[in-house]
Amino acid sequence: MMLRIEKNWIIGLAALHLLLRTIVAISTGLGIDEVYYVAYGLYPDWSYFDHPPMLAVLERFFTLDMRLMGAFFIRLGPLV
Secondary structure (H helix, E strand, O other), X not given: OOOOOOHHHHHHHXXXXXXXXXXXXXXXXXXXXXXXXXXXXXXXXXXXXOXXXXXXXXXXXXXXXXXXXXXXXXXXXXXX
């Protein structure tokens, strides 16, 4: 017998997960790797040692061209 899971239950669970991750993103400071990614956004280049240029493009997009430098906006890309 197959287990049936309600679609609304899955959507509610995903929304709860997003809410919890958003609360953590707002309430904690940036880690070392996250500050490293901000540097990619501040100084975009075609390639870095271990990351492609798309990381810098996404960082600049979600921080509105590096105008919103709060921890939440820096983590908005991974949240989305």
